[in-house]
Amino acid sequence: MARIDSLAAEQKAVLQLILQQGKSYRDLAALLRIDEDAVRRRAHAAAAGLGPDPTPGLEDGRRDAITDFLLGQGSEAERDATRELLAGSAAGRDWARAVRDELRPMAGDALPEIPAERAETGAAADAAPSDTDAAPVPAGARASLPRSSRLGGALLLGLVAVVVAVVLVVVLGGGGNSGTGNADTASTAAKTTTTTTPQPVVKAQVNLAPPAKGAPAAKALGVVQIVDVSGQQAINAVVQGLPSTKKAGYGIWLYSSGGKELFLGYFSSADSQGRLIAQGKLSADISGYREMLVTTETQKSPPRPGTIYLRGPIKTA
DSSP states (O other), rough: OGGGGGGGHHHHHHHHHHHHHHHHHHHHHHHHHHHHHHHHHHHHHHHHHSSSSSSSOOHHHHHHHHHHHHTSSHHHHHHHHHHHHHOHHHHHHHHHHHHHHOOOOOOOOSOOEEEEEOOEEEGGSSSOSSSSSSOOOOOOOOOOOOOOOOHHHHHOOOOOOOOOEOOOOHHHHHOOOSSSSEEBOOOOOOOEEOOSSSSOEEEEEEEEOOOOOSSTTTTOOOEEEEEEEETEEEEEEEESSSOOOOOOOEEEEEETTTTTTEEEEOOOEOTTSEEEEEEEEEESTTOHHHHHHHEEESSSSOOOOOSEEEEEEEEEO
16 A cells, blocks of 8 residues: 555545645635635644654654645745755755655655756855964944854754754843844853753744755855744854855845845854854844845945845744
């Protein structure tokens, strides 16, 4: 018996409606009179039942993104980000091919192609920054996210991980001065969790990858997480593989098509492995934005995004 025949009836029905009738998660939510997230969970659970388990090196968040890609869900930017994810992840490609093979009897040729492995290049632009040099913040631009190397130990780049080992004293202390962008500078360094401090709750995550076309640093990647601590919002961001630059800084943006964009601030620190770190209180409302961008900037408050090095869709928890 094919694995797809062993799925729960509601999971199999969701796959049939998506693959055979071209329905979106939103369409099915209206049709079935249930929440869109419930439809999404059924689709993700169905794909998890079809794919190999366990899958070392592939976390649930990435499997869910690959599922959305295989089922034709999400925006073009989200699908582009998943293509980049697959191009750089052997485990992701293996899992995606296994699920696609199980879906093929139901979907025929409607399933997308799995991207090939990204070609290795020796371009200087793809080289990771040194262990000690962070990208400079442009002259006159105060870093709007405080320096911290602790977050680098909490996130393993290349994996979708939930930050549960870092408590943001920047938020818990209620202090901080207004920064350049929309994330406030902390007056106190981040400290590790103790038994008397609450755990941060991840509210949204962005898995950053190079743009699909014209990527200036094809091997770079990163993770951004928006967390809630005691009712206050903060941002944690780590990126690696970006080239060192002396005349520009790397900035973070909230972004949606149609010119809706908001500059949050600059990466201003690097850990011992050369990864750029940004961390601080976040006052901006992210609900109206679809993506985050990492760009090179030369102004204190840039009016629009510069060259895009990394981008990724905002996934709410």
